[in-house]
Amino acid sequence: MENKLLNKEIQNYINANLNTDLHSLLLKKSPFQDVSMSEIVQQIKGKQTAQKKFPFLLKEGIIFPPQLNLEQASSEITAVYKSQILKGNTFIDLTSGFGIDAYYLSQNFGEVTLVEQNPELLNIVEHNWGVLDRKAIFINQNLEDFLDINKDHFNVIYLDPARRDHNKNKVFLLEDLSPDILQIKDRLLTTADQVVVKLSPLIDLKYLVSVLPGIFRIEIIAVKNDVKEAVIFLSNEKRKEIMVNCINLESGDSSFTFTFDEEENTQAVYSEPEKFIYIPNNSILKAGIFNLVSERFGLKKLHPNTHLYTSDQKINDFPGRVLEMESVESKQIKKKEQFNIISKNYPLKPEDIKKKYGIKDGGEGYLIFTQSKKGKIILKSV
Structure with missing residues (x-):
């Protein structure tokens, strides 16, 4: 080039x-x-x-490439994590974009194919891979046209559908993505042993499982407790359960793995706040796994809609934040004190709480405004 x-x-x-x-x-x-x-x-x-x-x-x-292509590309850290899951002989990325995911995911494969409908973008990727001394087959084609004429079979197909409509608005339902995964799922599964799809972190997992048969694994990937993407794995092989893994990269790389059946068959134990308060990582909260957290770690939940947990003895391997706290009355909060404010299942948002009580944001202390089964409570870090 x-x-x-x-x-x-x-x-x-x-x-x-x-x-x-x-x-x-x-x-x-x-x-x-x-x-x-x-x-x-x-x-x-x-x-x-x-x-x-x-x-x-x-x-x-x-x-x-242009900024939009950079924004849509996966980060290096999430691509590296996904690359540890996949391996085989043949890999194809049907929506290669800037090629970040393809570069890392394909490292455990012998033959790599990149399909991209934007010729300028594909030329840039082919040039960059040459600079990086990586080999691949580069195909400038729409993925649906490629599927129509392709006769090869691959171990893994990867794709990252566009999540904006014609008006550049963000979309989340599978049928609104480009391509529509629901329409091409069967064609994908006849072309590869396994299909891996990157989706928005905002997608609803229950909806996802209900409309898309064949999912056997879901990865909820967060970086520094910011959920970046949901990645689904599909195959034609019949499996009894869907394994879900919630990973928090660059924050101890803590993970929490479960099946939906485990959550449905578990009941949480409730309690008023004890010595320690536990706030699960956002990848776990995104997955909606609330009762199983209580059972796995022997913790008590504050309220059915308050996803905070408590115990008298500290659990050191909890996948989230652990704070030593005590209950306080609102009159004990002094104006101009400095705290990090957390609002969970509480009528006021952190900004409203700061205005109401005249609290400054920041510092090392925490105030949690939340609810237990007995009603609204305020917790202060010790």
Whole structure:
């Protein structure tokens, strides 16, 4: 791939302006005859994004696509995690995009194929993989057209459907995605032993399981307690249960694995607050596993709709935050005190609580506004 952006002088200019205000830079005339300032700024944005999201691409000779493609790409850390789950002989990514997932997921496969309908984006990915010394078959085609003519069988198909409609609004139901997974599921499963689909972290798991037979595994992936994606695994092989794993990367990499049957067959034990309060990781809360947390760790729940747990003895391997707390009255809260505010199953949001009580945000202490079975309560860290 011959690209004028790879000119040494232009690359030096890009690197020298990585911390320059991009809006002011766009108002300037490009110092290079054949490269516009918008093209230069695109590369600066790409490197800035790579510093945080996929640092393995901070290498000489890498070309970055428009910002939208960077935003839609998976992060390096989530791609690396998913790569530890998959292996085989043949791998195909039917929506390769910027190729971050494909780069890592395909490392345990002998033959790799990338399908992408955007020719400019595919050219960039093919160039970058050459710089990174990775081989693949690159196909510029719409995935549905590819499925129509393809006669090969793969061990794993991976795809990340577009989650925006024609008006650029976010969509979450499977039938609103592009492609529509419900429509092409059977074709996918005749083409591969296993189909892996990356979905929005906002998707409802019960809805997902009800409309899409063949799911045998779900990964809820969070990074620093921010849920980034839900990944589903499908096959034609009949299995009795769906295994769900909630992982929290870069925060101890704690995980919680369960089946839906376990949750349905478990009853929580309830109690007023004891010495320690437990707040599950957001990946667990996203999965809706509330009773099983109580049983697995021998904890008591505060209220059916309050997903906080308590005990007198500290549980050290709990997948979440553990705070030593005590109950307080509202009159004991002094104005201008500094606390981190948590509101769970409580009428007021943290911002409203800060205004009502004149509390400053931050510091090392915590105030939890919540409900037990006896009513509204306030908990203060000890």
